[in-house]
Amino acid sequence: MLTGKQKRFLRALGHVLKPVITVGKGDISEALIKETSEALASHELIKVKILESCLMDRHEVAAELSAGCQAEVAQVLGRTLLLYKAAKEPRLELPKEAKAKK
Template sequence: MLTGKQKRFLRSKAHHLTPIFQVGKGGVNENMIKQIQEALEARELIKVSILQNCDVDKDTVAQELAAGTKAELVQLIGLTVVLYKESKENKQLELPVKK
């Protein structure tokens, strides 16, 4: 579980990122989750955009992505989801220490 300070830090890092995945009409599926897991391992912090034609509620999509990838939901703003998962191989981000 991330602290408020850690989430603020991650939001600032994610601000300049562009979404690398899109959730469309089909919603979240197994293949998408697998690809997002691989991207999280490589990058740790990613953005996913939810398209207008997505039939599923944006909150549900965000929860499904976070649960499916075992990642932390950093932010859901508009139709953009920010996910973070600490990488085992390519650690890049150093989170502020929990107190």
Template structure:
């Protein structure tokens, strides 16, 4: 579980990132969750964009993605979701205490 200070730190880091995944009409599926897990292992922090034609609302999508990938939900702002998961082998981000 992330503290408020850690979430602020991660939001600042994620500000300059571009979304690398898009959730569209099909919604969240197992293949997408697997790809997000792999991307989180490589990057630790990423953004996901929820398109307008997505049938689920953004909060539901955020919960599905964070639960499926076992990642921390940092932020949902507009149609963008920010996820964080500490990498086992490729640790790049040092969180504040």
């Protein structure tokens, strides 16, 4: 589970990214999940564009893709998703949780 600080960090990095995956008219298929998993394995952080012809709700698409790929949803903004999955050898170093103040 990502903290708010980590999501903010990922959103800042994802701002300049171009969409790697496009979700079209069909439902979320095994092929789409496999393609998304491969993209996450090579990039760690990807943008997914949902076309207007997609019949599913954008939050449903985010939930199904993240569950199928064991990824975290960093952002859902309009018809664009930002997905993150740490690689075996991570290239992105996420900010640590802040220590609780007493």
